[in-house]
Amino acid sequence: MAQADKCQRPLRVLITAAAGHVAYSLVFMIAKGACFGPKVPIVLILYDVPENQDSLHGLAVELNDCCYPLLNGIEITPDIQLAFGNFSVAYLLASSPHKPGIQRGDLIEANAPEFKSYGEALEKYSRKNVKVIVYGDCMNTNLFICSKYAPSMPQENFTTVAQLNINRVKAQVALKLGVPPTCVRNVIVWGNDSSTTVCDISKAKVIIDENEVKVKKAIDDCNWIQHELPSIVQRREDDIVDCQEKSAGISAAKALAQHTRFLFSICVPRSYICMGVFSDGSYGVPCDVVSFFPVCIEDCKWTINKNLSPSQFIRDLIILSGCELEQERDKALAILEG
Ligand SMILES: NC(=O)c1ccc[n+]([C@@H]2O[C@H](COP(=O)([O-])OP(=O)(O)OC[C@H]3O[C@@H](n4cnc5c(N)ncnc54)[C@H](O)[C@@H]3O)[C@@H](O)[C@H]2O)c1
Structure with a gap:
């Protein structure tokens, strides 16, 4: 096994909502090298409310x-000043978990002030070259708010995590075709992380009997691809919360680890990578929202992959999801600015 580099300065990694369920799995992933590789020493900075300091201990x-x-x-x-004062990478986890019956509007209302305060703390206390990974319900809108209140922090420093949605699509396709999920690649997700998330398998491929074929062709069921699959993926979190009365933990942490490895070029993907990033208007997504896009990564910098040509069906869904992102952004701004 690779040895930790004793000469290297430790990477200081901040986690917010660190006494929560997602963080509980994430910290172990980070500590064992699943996020930043097996040679990077780590210092963890765990931030949570005063009432939960015992849990952190x-x-x-x-x-x-x-x-x-x-x-x-x-x-x-x-x-918050101590937490944000000296780190290189932050996982800003939302603190309002998904619960049965909770409305999306309630989550925006709960999250907006928190991510405003994270943005203000980034602006005041953090270096301008830190990387910020935002995760949790309403993450794309949360990132927008956080970045708005950290105006001197480059927007390229912020991303949200699409990988759990991708893994969920891959798992369903694999189940449907009776193959391991590792045989499925090139799944794309677009738009918001919500009931409008766009699951796009038009470019996806699967290995069956040692031959790589198009997933669409292998499944050959338009209704399943266009309706059943997205509905399963969009309901996934509700299904988990209904069963265990808490959000996905392990699968969320695994997705955060994969996202990190892609972002820091620790592993070279065999597949398209998707992340939530600021839109530049590509694919009809309005500018000034954060949306899931396929991206390319070079030297730890992302750019939107503009070489794809989604079908009209997918394009219409992307535009619909973009409208939802605009509405959520405006709702969050109205809450904060009156
Ligand atoms: N969409 C998905 O598939 C998915 C999957 C997993 C988790 N999630 C989301 O991820 C987020 C985290 O989930 P969780 O299960 O870890 O939640 P959790 O309820 O287990 O933990 C939340 C933590 O936030 C802390 N907290 C509360 N107010 C805070 C504040 N102002 N500042 C800092 N910390 C604060 C709490 O003390 C608690 O430790 C939630 O938004 C959840 O819904 C989404």
């Missing part, structure tokens, strides 16, 4: 007891 004890060679330190704080 318990988490730190568990992490220490794992004896991960990469983990060089754990800092725990309810102080």
